Amino acid sequence: MKDVFTLVGKDLKNSFRKKFFLLLAFLLLFQFWFVATSGSVEEVRKSGEMFYMAVVFSFNFFGSIVALALNYDGISAERESKFMDLILTSGISKRKVYLGKTCTGVLVSAAFAILYSTAIALIYLALSGDLLLSLQALRYIGPIMAFLMIFSALGLALSVAMRSSKASLITSILVGAFMMPRLFVSIVDGVNGIFGFGETVVERIYMLSPALILNALNGYSDTKTVLWGLLLFAIYVIGSMITGIRIFQRQDELNYGE
Amino acid sequence: MNEAIAFRTHGVSKRFGDFCALKDVSVTVPLGRIYGFIGKNGAGKTTFMRIVCGLMKPSGGTFETGKRIGFLPQNVRFRERMSGEDALRLFAKLRHGGLEESLRFAAELELDLKKPTDCMSPGQQRKLQLVIATVGFPDVLVLDEPTAGLDPSGVQQVRAIIRQLHQRGGTVFLSSHVLMELENLCDTVAVIDRGELLYQGACGAAYEVETDGASEQVVAHLNDLLGGALTVSGDTLLADVDRRQVPAVLQALYENGVQVFGVKKQGIESLYNSLVREGA
Numbered sequence: 001m002k003d004v005f006t007l008v009g010k011d012l013k014n015s016f017r018k019k020f021f022l023l024l025a026f027l028l029l030f031q032f033w034f035v036a037t038s039g040s041v042e043e044v045r046k047s048g049e050m051f052y053m054a055v056v057f058s059f060n061f062f063g064s065i066v067a068l069a070l071n072y073d074g075i076s077a078e079r080e081s082k083f084m085d086l087i088l089t090s091g092i093s094k095r096k097v098y099l100g101k102t103c104t105g106v107l108v109s110a111a112f113a114i115l116y117s118t119a120i121a122l123i124y125l126a127l128s129g130d131l132l133l134s135l136q137a138l139r140y141i142g143p144i145m146a147f148l149m150i151f152s153a154l155g156l157a158l159s160v161a162m163r164s165s166k167a168s169l170i171t172s173i174l175v176g177a178f179m180m181p182r183l184f185v186s187i188v189d190g191v192n193g194i195f196g197f198g199e200t201v202v203e204r205i206y207m208l209s210p211a212l213i214l215n216a217l218n219g220y221s222d223t224k225t226v227l228w229g230l231l232l233f234a235i236y237v238i239g240s241m242i243t244g245i246r247i248f249q250r251q252d253e254l255n256y257g258e
Numbered sequence: 259m260n261e262a263i264a265f266r267t268h269g270v271s272k273r274f275g276d277f278c279a280l281k282d283v284s285v286t287v288p289l290g291r292i293y294g295f296i297g298k299n300g301a302g303k304t305t306f307m308r309i310v311c312g313l314m315k316p317s318g319g320t321f322e323t324g325k326r327i328g329f330l331p332q333n334v335r336f337r338e339r340m341s342g343e344d345a346l347r348l349f350a351k352l353r354h355g356g357l358e359e360s361l362r363f364a365a366e367l368e369l370d371l372k373k374p375t376d377c378m379s380p381g382q383q384r385k386l387q388l389v390i391a392t393v394g395f396p397d398v399l400v401l402d403e404p405t406a407g408l409d410p411s412g413v414q415q416v417r418a419i420i421r422q423l424h425q426r427g428g429t430v431f432l433s434s435h436v437l438m439e440l441e442n443l444c445d446t447v448a449v450i451d452r453g454e455l456l457y458q459g460a461c462g463a464a465y466e467v468e469t470d471g472a473s474e475q476v477v478a479h480l481n482d483l484l485g486g487a488l489t490v491s492g493d494t495l496l497a498d499v500d501r502r503q504v505p506a507v508l509q510a511l512y513e514n515g516v517q518v519f520g521v522k523k524q525g526i527e528s529l530y531n532s533l534v535r536e537g538a
Contacts, residue, residue, distance in 0.1 A: 006351045014339050082334040086390055089311050089329040090352040253313040 003092055007100030008107070015070075015108045023066045024112060028119050030058040041127045050136035052218055055120050059147060060211050065176035067148050070108065071155025072172040073165040074101045075248065080165060085253060094248045098156070102241055105152030113144035143217040146229075150210040150236040151176075157244035160251070184209040207232055262289040264398045264429040265310060265327070270319035272305050272453075279305045280453045282319070287398070287431055287446075289325075292424050294444035294461065295433040296530055302453040303433045304332060307400050310431070325429075328396030332403050334387050336375035342386050343371040346393060353394030360393045367415050380407045388416060392423065399423060401432040405439060417443060441526040449533050456533045464498040464524040467507065470517040480510050491532045496524065 034057045035041060044054050056063070075097075078084040087097060121137035128134065155172060162168035177183060188205050191197075197205070206212050207228055213236075216229030264287045272280040280302045287293045297303045308314040309321060311329040340348070346364065350357035364371055367385045375383065384407050391399060404420070405413045420430055420443060434440050440447060441461060448458040471493050472480075481488050484507065489496045497507050504521065511518055 003352060006348065010338065010340070010348055017339065077337060080335075081337045082331045083336070083338060085308075085311075085313055085329060085331040086334065086349070086387070087352065088313060089327065090349055090394075091326075092352055252315060253308065 004096050004100045004103065007087075007092070007097065008103045011100060011104035012107060015104060016111070020070065020108070020112070023069060024115055024119075027058045027062060027066055027116065028123075030062060031055075031120060032123055034058065035123060035127070041124065044124065044133060045128055045130065048133065050124070050133065050139070052215055054124075055117070055137050055140045056144065056211075056214060059144070059214060060181050063147060063211055063214075064151060064179040065173060067151030068155045068158075068172035068176045069169075070112070070148075071105060071152045071159070072168045073159055074105070074156045075159040076163060076165040076168050077159075079163065079253065088253065095245055098160075098241070098245045098248055101156055102153065105156060106149060109145045109148035109152055110141075112148055113141045116144060117141045140218060143214045146217055146233050147210050147214040150213065150233060150240075153237045153240035153244070157240040157247070160244045160248045163251075179209050179211070181209045181211040184212075204228065210236065263287070263323075264289045264291070264325055264431070265321065265323035267306075267310070267316075268320045268322075270306070270309060270316045270321060272302075272309065272314065273317045278453055280309075280316070283450070283453070283455045284319075285448055285455065285458060287429060289397075289429050290424070290427055291446050292420065292430045292432070292444045294440035294447040294526075295431065295450065296437065296440060296447055296526070297433070297450040298534070299435075301450045303450060304402055305453075306450065307402050307431070307433065311400055323398070325397035326394075327398045327400055328391045328394070330388055330391040330399070330401045330404055332406065334383070336378070336383055336386075338375060341372055341374055342369055342378070345375055345386065345390060346371065349390050349393040356392075356394035359395070360389050363389045363392060363419060367412075367419065381409055381412045384408055385412060385416065388419065392419075395428075398429045398431060401430060403434055404432055405434065405436065413439070437525075437527045437530060447526060447529075449530055451534050457529070461526055461529075464496050464529070465504055465507075465521055466524050466528060467495040467497055467511065467521050468519045469493055469495055469511065470519070472511065472514075472516045476511075476514045476516060479514065480507070483510055489532075496532060 035054065040054045044050055075084070078087070084097070088094065117138050117140050121134045124137060125131060125134040154175065158171050158175065159165070159168045162171050185206055188202060192202050207216060213229045213232050216225045217233070266286045268284050270280055270283045271278065283302070283306060295303050295306070305314065307329070309316050311327055336345070338345070342364065346357060346360045350360060361371070364386070367389065369382060369385055369389070373382070375386065378386065388401070388404055391401065401420070405416050408416060417439070420432070424430055432443070444461050446459065447461045449456045472490065472495060477488055477490055477495070484499065484503070487497055487499045488507070489498070495511075497504070499507060508518055508521065
């Protein structure tokens, strides 16, 4: 495990770079624009609760793409720069490398969720002056972290499977767009129109979109929905991790120079 | 005499789809040697090195070693945000030791370890990568074009480090396009072309005899006498014989009416040219 911690330390230093803060600022600005133009401060004040859209509206549109942009080149960048060769010939197994990247993904997701939720709380505090109400935004740290972890795991698996960062970026954008709730829901509705799955099944299929898992986990849904959300979250994260490790272990470290 | 082995491959092959990058390559690298690996671009050198370092699985054949192998790949780029010293500390942690010696090597190579790796010049980066490859004293060091991108003094410094590692009993397996460099450094070489091993042995063991042209019958006759040690390359005869046999070869040539204008030990360039030209 000591080797994994060493790798996590290295990866964390590289994670908190310009890209991380630009993406965070982008989502915050989009959310701020929504809060300022939709009258959601007034709505939150009236209802006395920080509802889903008041905090994570921006995630519905750009969350998936932003989250994948954070993670699309986790393995491929080190492969392309041959830094991976130096690590792998240091007696470090691919499993350890992947585990290190996954742990880094968890920590980066946590940091992103904490910074985002805190910034939203501060925005509401500045606009409403109500501290207790604003603090409710921090309740979203867990669901946002889960959302980001899903894409962190997916991004890492894509980064392994696609090999090159360019291919991984293009695939991530496509996957991210597909996972956007509005597009995903309309696709599911279209398919349901043809096959007629029934309302309950369709509701469950909707939840394959991680933004809807985020919604399910926000604590306002019924217990059954929260459990479904947790189950799908676990399937996404563990499934991506197992797939990613298996692909990684079966791949040769190809020589890009030839 | 049984010589200790650094690593050995037997019939190693590697296919990428229909393309065969390596065909039945068997190489034995004795411990404590500087072993050169020569071939054109795309000949299969890097693929072979990556198999030796465990970064690639061979499609066929076996590889055996009981030694720890350090690797310096081609074209490594530092994208990580870390100083040279951070990089050495990272690899010393991963390899459980060897930091002090690496810092000393880095000082010998005049590396500014405080500088971020991505701000170093390509030559400085290459030197740092070489030091990283040596962290933790691997028994065998596999170096893919170690002096590529270095200025003349950098090349000399790297050569000195390689010799130093060798003197300490380390085995170095290196590829280079600079044949003179291999001739200066290596005691044994292997030549590979289009994935096939054409030669492995002492670096320039044969003698080149410049003649006025020996007929095939004369060469065949001399080969009968000398046990098949002569090959023809234009007006030059290649005599793969011991130094003490050279006078006998010259005598035999003289007796068969072949004029000799000069004799010299075969250089690595001539060895490479004769092998690759024949193989082309």
